[in-house]
Amino acid sequence: MEWFLTVGQRIPKKDAPLKATGNALYIQDLRLPGMLHGKILYSRYPHAKILNIDTSKAERLPGVKAVMTGSFASALRIGFMKDNPPLKSGKVCSMRDEVAAVAATTPEIADEALGLIDVQYEELSAVFDPIEAMKEGAPLIHEELGSNILKLPWRFIAGDVEQAKKDAAYIVENTYTTPWVTHCCLGTSGCIAAFDINNDLTMYSNTQIPSLAQKDYVDALGALGLKNKKVRVVQSFIGGAFGSKLDTYSYEYIAMLLAFKTRKPVKIVFSREEEFFATSPRQCTITRISQGCTREGALTFREMEMILDNGAYTSWGATTPSVMMLPISSLYKVPSIKYTAQCVYTNNTYSQAMRGYGNPQATFAIESSLDQLAEIAGIDPLEFRRKNANEPGEITPQGFRITTCGLKDCMDEVASRLDWTGKRGRNKGRGVGMASLIHVGGGARVYKSDGCGTIIKMDDFGKVDVFTGATDMGQGSETVIAQMVAETLGVGIEDVTVINNDTDACPWDVGAHASRTTFVAGNAALGAARKIRDHLLEIAAKVLDENPENLDIKKGAIFSTKDKEKNIAIGKILRSAHYSAHGKMMMADYFYDPPNENFDRDFKGNLSVSYAYGTHGVEVEVDRETGQVTVLKYIAAHDVGRAINPMLLEGQIYGAGLMGLGYALGEKMIFEKGKLRNGNFLDYKLLTAKDVPPVEAVIVETIDKDGPFGAKGIGEPGLVPTAPAIANAIYDAVGVRITDLPITAEKVLKALKEKEKRT
């Protein structure tokens, strides 16, 4: 029987004291000697030719050290499709297009200088609707491409949907839409670019992908004529990322160019306004879905077509269909699947990763549609879901090999805690609804490597330094990694220091995404810690005259599990190994790359080593007079493999749940002709503490064989099923179905009125 001392414990985040006392250094806090402040001038039009830029007045302003336009380093292109010049020349394609930048001795002078730059435009006709943008004759965003439709052929086929449609007893079809929403990081984006005397670059940044950013910067330096230069990425504390910092952006390259030109460190930090309009939101979608089942309620097919507004340039948002496929192909057992998606350039803002990476959009359609199908099939939605639920050992149509799967347990937990049978179907202003999720839980091979490196060293007294590639952006990976290492080496959590913010010091990691950090970085840390543990036990075995297999380490001591008399302090073993002829100190490295698979050309492959499941259930009350929806109870049950730290895990669930509630009920970026109209916390409805409903996080442990101590990922899942669970509960309460997020009181009221008219 295994027993753990730190794994499974509710240990506060290691960085909590620093953060709580204001001692954590965010990018806003960092200053370098001689540092200049950079500011960016954005476009006045969503689509226009740049006729002329006069920077002369700005250049003459005292304190201004450089004014830069797109003519500097004009060949540089960034982003997933390399379609984005950091400073635009020739034309602008969205309101967030960067047309000029200034470096000055103070942010105020830089701001003033922006106002002195005179840009002359010739406005072009613009397109803001992806469906319009696909039409013949629509204004082209990138003329050289000849079309606004991106060459990203998202298409997944399994079974025979046409035949299944013919054979189905029940079929539903509907269209669902989701809006742009944004991450609302309290720590806005920012960086400091600093070249040293060798033209090697250090970038201080709050990126969540230090290793990939490093590569991006190296490539960009090449475009500047700086070959074979070293780039170091140093991460400040990160005040939230949620996918927003999963790419590199124009502002980083502008800081780099300004630093190169001025030979001074240049800092660019976004204002709250910039954070709203100049960072990339969650991809908005239009989804047509059709699902069918047999008379007994077995799902037979799922067909989905999506249109995604790509905006003017391409970041990772355009690749969210790869993750949307996950629930589309594999949430519930569905033999025949057809999915296609088109990303379309428009003159809107361009999108990016956001927690869940397309999964919430797809799951909103799937799980709403499922309730509709259950209804016409005359089956209780819980029963319908149980009947079709995924199970361990399953291989899904996309080729996912399901190892652990606690989906049914999650459903049952939710049903029981919600009093499902007691409350369901009364349709009297109160109702219950549920929705489930599948997500990657054991990494996700979306890049050429899904790996993470770890180096561990231990001193003579049992203090441990862990260098991990993993990024802690607030999710608590530092603490979880420290727990696993402490457990493995038998020391206290306070004895472990995790270093995770410097590409010089830390090994490579593909980045903080895909809920992969606990699983992948955890396994990497475990791999290195086990090497040291084995070495310690080997030495202790000799000293204690015991078989190493009979030895264990806990609380700073190595002891025999067979003979309690045989024990020795770890420090003694460490020092005897060090202070002897041919002395050795404990160091180890490990690179863990999970045995998952990149998709093949048909988008098949075991994307993740294991999969996370969960079910959310809500009870809502709907005010028939106002349309106002109140969430009375929120149960979030998650199959997490094992909870390394239940407190942090619950924090992930609570935080994601609230984000999901915002997505379901209130958040929406309002763009008018490409211009954001509610880019501030007064007009953009971010949920706050007073909006939190009673949330209950239920942890279902399935002890995954591949996970570190059995753990699977939990970073993203908590917001995936929120919106459909609420939509389903509203339907249960008042009989109206909202298919367009967010589910505002106005929409509910309108639907209620239309329903009244019909009856």
Place this chain on the structure above:
Amino acid sequence: MEWFLTVGQRIPKKDAPLKATGNALYIQDLRLPGMLHGKILYSRYPHAKILNIDTSKAERLPGVKAVMTGSFASALRIGFMKDNPPLKSGKVCSMRDEVAAVAATTPEIADEALGLIDVQYEELSAVFDPIEAMKEGAPLIHEELGSNILKLPWRFIAGDVEQAKKDAAYIVENTYTTPWVTHCCLGTSGCIAAFDINNDLTMYSNTQIPSLAQKDYVDALGALGLKNKKVRVVQSFIGGAFGSKLDTYSYEYIAMLLAFKTRKPVKIVFSREEEFFATSPRQCTITRISQGCTREGALTFREMEMILDNGAYTSWGATTPSVMMLPISSLYKVPSIKYTAQCVYTNNTYSQAMRGYGNPQATFAIESSLDQLAEIAGIDPLEFRRKNANEPGEITPQGFRITTCGLKDCMDEVASRLDWTGKRGRNKGRGVGMASLIHVGGGARVYKSDGCGTIIKMDDFGKVDVFTGATDMGQGSETVIAQMVAETLGVGIEDVTVINNDTDACPWDVGAHASRTTFVAGNAALGAARKIRDHLLEIAAKVLDENPENLDIKKGAIFSTKDKEKNIAIGKILRSAHYSAHGKMMMADYFYDPPNENFDRDFKGNLSVSYAYGTHGVEVEVDRETGQVTVLKYIAAHDVGRAINPMLLEGQIYGAGLMGLGYALGEKMIFEKGKLRNGNFLDYKLLTAKDVPPVEAVIVETIDKDGPFGAKGIGEPGLVPTAPAIANAIYDAVGVRITDLPITAEKVLKALKEKEKRT
């Protein structure tokens, strides 16, 4: 035939651009937010009771945050014998005794506050001469010890000196004395102590022993009641150390205590005056030496007795006899040896390591005495030395196993370049002299471990990060380590970054001393680099279908030495290893602890894995009217194993030679009743650029089998034989022998006059 691309090249120091442009951050440059400035009040008397300290006025001065006396943390003791409280209470024992300290918002306020502290003393009788201090009834420095003689029984015996004396054909006996000299680091000592919210300590410091300092600080925190705390030592750039920073000192603990008390970072940086009087100089010595030889000139015995003035407290200076034994037992073949040394407490300043660690003092006596012996034996000093010279394969009386030894080659190089036979013995105001040296060249096991750890990681493009425990205090270890790693991994020197200044990031190392860094840290770096090289070759062997043994790496490519068609870029191998199923990135760790030996109780044992040799020869001109000695030519020939970087190696020889010249001809700290009278660069005669004679560095390569690429240590040797070579040349020039360093014009003139009187 091996050929090297970076090893053996004259590559400028990697940090030279930073230093040359003023971008290197020394401790003087570092600032932390909220940092306070600490200042120390020193004793007014060399020996006195402290009756009372009134700090009330100082405490009331605006800006003063803490005033501290010895009553705070009064149990804390530091130093080699733990005889030194950082802040004294009860009594003071030397003029540099710390009696109080202040932390204030500016250094000026702290200074002003010192003047407001009122200390009442009762003066005690003091003793400043170690011979007087040994006498019955002398004032006791540490009453509780009952004696001023330290319980450090330095004593080495080999053969039978008494019998050898009887058998000797010729015997000389004389007494030699050497003064206190100080390191004169341009970067004065300093630190910043900063506690975090967990009471873990970060110490920013210019120490040359980060790992041992870390342990000292951990122990000190224990005395503060802070158990199991983590200490991180971060090294700033170091503006010279030369042994002065080989221990931890009161000022560091005072900064720590003030930081603990004020909860703010506290910086203490020595003024130039403090650097002179409050750092610990080279141990001054009184040495009686007797040597004898056969009629044919074979050395038969060497007997030496030393008295060392230990000052009031004990640092590593008291242990210099351990290294003095090295030339005493093993420079030239001497079958019978007797050596004893006594360290004696006085009310003087206490001593510390300084480049050569006692070897210059011992070698001055040995090599001066050897010329005297050669003279009475009627043998040319060169011939006499060649006859008795050490040779490869020898095991010396102390148990040193001599592997490589280029001593005779060094002598011959010197003799030839100096035109020894043409110039020797004319005694007409010009003369030539020589002296040789032995020093540890392959580490020195003076601590329980002589090890150094290294961690190396390599990115996908061939950039390499090397984490070494080794300290670069200006000697260039960063560059030399980078060269060895670059050579091994076939990349350019610019592709290698060495991280060497942070105990969190870097593995353990015993410190920068004993000329061990190139050898020990080099072997550690090589061990890790070879692991990666082997891994790369193994992968490349498969790709190229070639036996790994036939593969080599140069200039970023792996190629077959048998078939030039078979080659591939390293980057391709790195990326294919990374971007494949179960991907791996190149990381390796290595802890190298040389197979040398701690001395046994009889001070026998193979202290170093290999030994460095050298011979210096000088031609001098002596002005008979003034006694002024001018060095006309200086040849320094060194057996270095292999020159990894001839330019840096020559720099070590030039720098040490100049330090040796200062020791020989001018430097001396003048103490009067314990008070330093010439503690500034006006009154203390440090040689400067205009004093540099024509120096020729001659590199003799013996390719040591244990050294990295065959290298041995060279950090210290260059000043060891300078003084006796000059003393011998003066004797050759004008027939007077000066036995008391420095050899000032006054002493030479006095000796010339006495000689005139005698003749």
